[in-house]
Amino acid sequence: MEWMYLVPALPFLGALLLILFSGKTGKAGVIAIGCGSIGIAALITIIAGWQFLQSDIPAYDQHLWEWLRVGDFSIGMNLRLDALSLAFTFVITFVGCLIHIYSTGYMADDPDFARFFACMNLFVGSMLMLVLADNLLLMYLGWEGVGLCSYLLIGFWYKDPENGAAARKAFIVTRVGDTAMAIALFLLVQHTGSLQLSVVLERVQTLWNTGDPTVVWIAFLLLGGAVGKSAQLPLQTWLPDAMAGPTPVSALIHAATMVTAGVYxxxxxxxxxxxxxxxxxxxxxxxxxxLLLAGCSAWVQTDIKRVLAYSTISQIGYMFLALGVGAWSAAVFHFVTHAFFKALLFLGAGAVIHALHHEQDMFKMGGLRKSLPGVFLVFLIGSLSLAAIPFISSGWYSKDQIIWLAGVTERGSSWYAWAAVLGAFITAAYTTRMMLLVFFGREQTHVHHKPGPEMMIPLYILAICSTLAGFLELPHTLGHFAWLSEFLAPVLPAPAVLHADVAAEWGLQAITAGLAALAIYLSWRLINAPFPKEAGAFLRSGWGFDAAYDVLFVQPFVRVARLNRKDIVDKIYTGLAAITRTFHRMMSSTQSGILRWYVLGVVMGAVLILSVIIWRHSL
Amino acid sequence: MISPTTAGLILAGILFTLGLISMLIRRNIIFMLVSVEIMLNAAGLAFIVAASKWGQPEGQVMFMFILAMAAAEVSVGLALILQLYHQLKTLDSDEASRMRG
Amino acid sequence: MGTAFYIAAAVAILSTIMVITRYNIMHALLYFIVSLLSVAVVFYLYGAPFMAALEVIIYAGAIMVLIIFFVMMLSLGSQTAGEERSWMTPGVWIGPSILCLVLLGELVFLILQPAGPAGEVRVVEPKEVGLSLFGPYILAVELAGMLLMAGIVGAYHLGRQKKKIVHRFLQTPES
Structure with missing residues (x-):
């Protein structure tokens, strides 16, 4: 565990090496540095995690150095490994390592191979910093670091202006949330005098009663930050556009890890x-x-990556729902399973896109079941998890837990449960639609080249994980096994269940399963059914949020900017320059070359000076 | 009654101003040189008057320096005028304004 | 102040006015010699007989004669005088004259300010001047020597009649 500092340090080091020696190491060197650093970090995480499980300590703190000190207020470069950060660290390094290996195949033809891995390493380092930080400022550093890497990687193919625009959109929209979070941190410093998580959380309990306005404000502002990063309403608009980046980026940053920072x-x-x-x-x-809105949008998308993007928003909605009802560990559980199956789906989609020579339109795919059987298999496993097919998919275990707890906890409500059930129905429907369009039906685009082993092996590993990860926790109805919740118990309190009714739980599971089956059946039958055109366009654009924001925020801003087009502030400086130029012209016109004028100037100067002397003399 | 110093200085001032007027209104470059001589002479007069007021030799010393300077100035100035006259075929100083910076 | 001073002063001023109003350069130079001679008289009256002699010998004798010979060498005649007349329009001379008169007014105003005791004219012997020149001012004397040397060299160099080399910027279109 004392090697824990290496976990974030190695990716940073890798990024630094890649940046410094970019273009000099050769492709093999880039792969060795890029994948090697993450791989070793993953190994250290597994060893440290094993040691952590063996020991009884609730948290392992590692003090590296003092970052800054202002009077009594000190921020240390401290790392803290506890159950929650271990879960996140494990997912980040493990999935990150797999995605790095996959990227060596996916990005093999890209001229900016080294830059890609530098950014990816920087991202992994920042994300690890985020989850391992023991104080909120260090966490904010990681938070902004991952935002930066997200920007860099969405705009990775920067030569297309649209990608640059998508990157800027992601950066600016998340910045709205980050500002809220920064204000929350200021408030916490003001009231608790510290940013160290353990101290803050301890003092918060003694400082405020439940429902105190200050703490509500802080919580709302923190929620603002989380909403921005995790692409939830109302700041979800950046995530679908973020799919402009390379597919491994979408898998790692915009599905598995960064967008769940809000959940964390x-x-x-x-x-x-x-x-x-x-x-x-x-x-x-x-x-x-x-989860409902994004699910509906996912239903009508034509771009396979946008389907998965909306699906991600929807699944993170589930996590937020779990957090909102106090089922903290359920949210983390869903995060773990989601990281596996969504990374699997994205990478699978990436394999399809790669094979079809960067074709992302699902309506131009089809019949890939025969030409890409390996990809079909893993994609099917991922889809089963996403659609939450009972018993055999990890997604079902985590989602079922959320649906059940949403209804029965102290802060839950049956409305939440029914929304979640409806969401599950929609999820199953769009997943089936995606499967049908991509892998069944008539082949429309010929397979360009098949993915190599460096792409397929991570897919197989992820497929296994996304099946097995579900067995970390079993619902009550299938025997009481809650390893993850117990593991997380020192950090995350158990949900306050009001009325645990086994029969009701069975019933809910039955309804969910039945609805999923119905969704699959209906999708199968209605795959070619006409869809109302206007409604489709409306949903496809993500419920018109972009258009609304355009009218509400962008256009007024543009109008204000246009009002100030002449730049009033700048006028002062251009005015200064103009005055100087005028004087210069006046002065240069006196350089006439006519000697008498020069003498005249001297005489006038003499008269002036003597006048001043006389005036002062006569005073 | 006006004191000798004052009278001498006023005379120097008048002569100087006359030289200055000449300098300003003339275009002939030889006239301008002569104007400079008038003004130098006026300045020398002022030094002499000051020397006699204080009874000190410094004023006269300065006049001798002015004299030496005037001699050097005239010799170089005339050589320059000669060159200019060869170049421009005129003594009009405004013709030399093509050298404007 | 004696009558001699006023006469000499009047002659100096009048002859200088004649200098600046003449169109013929030769006349102007001769009037200027008269002006210099009267100024020499003023020097004498102010107790500087040696300087008066120098004024006559160097200024009137050497410098002015140099200029006169120069003018004669260039053989500037009536044609220059006509040119001079055509340049001298009231528009040209009124403005600068007024400005210079303002300057003169200010000078006179400052000179008339009471400053220190009004002393009588004191004679400064040439011997004193010589002692001062070759005593504390020896460095300045050497500098003046260098200046004259530079003047000689410069005059020789510039005044040399050489093959006409026209700088390309000064080349007139017709040449």
Missing amino acids: LIARTNIIFSLAPAAQAAVAITGAVT
């Missing part, structure tokens, strides 16, 4: 949210509404 933040500060019921309800409502 709320789970980490769960005590604050427990003290602010209004904010926690807002978390739940945000999650419930987001």
Whole structure:
């Protein structure tokens, strides 16, 4: 465990090496540095995790150095490994390593191979910093670091202006949330005098009663930050556009890890949210509404990556719903399974896109079941998890837990449960539609080249993981096994279940399973059914959020900018320059070359000076 | 009654101003040189008057320096005028304004 | 102040006015010699007989004669005088004259300010001047020597009649 600092340090070091020696190491060197650093970090994480499980300590702290000190206020470069950060660290390094290996195949033909791996390494390092930080400022550093890497990687193919625009959109929209989070941190410093998580969470409990306005404000602002990063309503608009980046980026950053930073933040500060019921309800409502809206949008997309993007938004909505009802560990559980199966789906989609020579339109795919059997198999496993098919998919175990707890916990409500059930139905429907369009039917585009082993092996590993990860926790109805919740118990309190009714749980599971089956059947039958055109366009654009924001924010801003087109502030400086130029012209016109004028100038100067002397003399 | 110093200085001032006027209104470059001589002479007069007021030799010393300078100035100035006259075929100083910076 | 001073001063001023109003350069130079001679008288009256002699010998004798010979060498005649007349329009001379008169007014105003005791004219012997020149001012004397040397060399170099080399910027279109 004492090697823990290497976990974030190695990716940073790798990024630094890649940046410094970019273009001099050769492709093999880039792969060795890029994948090697993440791989060793993953190994250290596994060893450290094993040691952590063996020991009884609730958290392992590692003090590296003092970062900054202002009076009594000190921020240390401290890492803290506890159950929650271990779960996140494990997923980040493990999935990150697999995606790095996959990328060596996917990005093999890209001229900016080294830059890609440098950014990816930087991202992994920042993300690890985020989850391992023991104070909120260090966490904010990682938070902004991953935002930067997200920007760099969305705009990776920067020669297309649209990609640059998508990158800027992602950066600016998340910045809205980051600002809220920064204000929350200021408030916490003001009231608790510290940013160290353990201290803050301890003082918060003594400082405020449940529902105190200050703590509610802080919780809402933290929620703002989480919403921005995790692409929840109302800041979800950046994520679908973020699919402009390379597919491994979408898999790692915009599905498995970075977008769940918001989940991590709320789970980490769960005590604050427990003290602010209004904010926690807002978390739940945000999650419930987001999962429904994003699910509907995913239903009608034509681009395979956008389907998965909306699906990600929807699944993170589930996590928020779980956080909102106080089922902290359920959210983390869904994060783990989601990271596996969504990374699997994205990488599978990437394999398809790669094979079809960068074709992303699902309506131009089809019949790939025969030409890409390996990809079909793993994609099917991922889809089963996403659609939450009972018993055999990890997604079912985690989602079922959320659906059940959404209804029965103290802060839950049957409305949440029904929204989640409806969301599950929609999820199954769009997943089936995607499977049918891509892998069944008539072949429309010829397979360009088949993915190599470096792409397929990570897919197989992820497929196994996304099947087995579900068995970390079993529902009550299938025997009481809650290893992950117990593991997380020191950090995340167990949900306050009000009325645990086994029969009701069976019933809910039956309804969910039945709806999923119905969704698959209906999708199968209605795959070619006409869809109302206007409604389709509306849903495809993500419920018109972009258009609304354009009208509400962008256009007024553009109008203000246009008003100030002449740049009033700048006028002062251009005015200064103009005055100088005028004087210069006046002065240069006196350089006439006519000697008498020069003498005249001297005489006038003499008259002036003597006048001044006389004037002062006569005073 | 006006004191000798004042009278001498006023005379120097008048002569100087006359030289200055000449300098300003003339275009002939030899006239301008002569104007400079008038002004130098006026300045020398002022030094002599000051020397006699204080009874000190410094004023006269300065006049001797002015004299030496005037001699050097005239010799170089005339050589320059000669060159200019060869170049421009005129003594009009405004013709030399093509050298404007 | 004696009558001699006023006469000499009047002669100096009048002859200088004649200098600046003449169109013929030769006349102007001769009037200027008269002006210099009267200024020499003023020097004498102010107790500087040696300087008066120098004024006559060097200024009137050497410098002015140099200029006169120069003018004669260039053989500037009536044609220059006509040119001079055509340049001298009231528009040209009124403005600068007024400005210079303002300057003169200011000078006179400052000179008339009471400053220190009004002393009588004191004679400064040439011997004193010589002691001062070759005592504290020896460095300045050497500098003046260098200046004259430079003047000689410069005059020789510039005044040399050489093959006409026209700088390309000064080339007139017709040449």
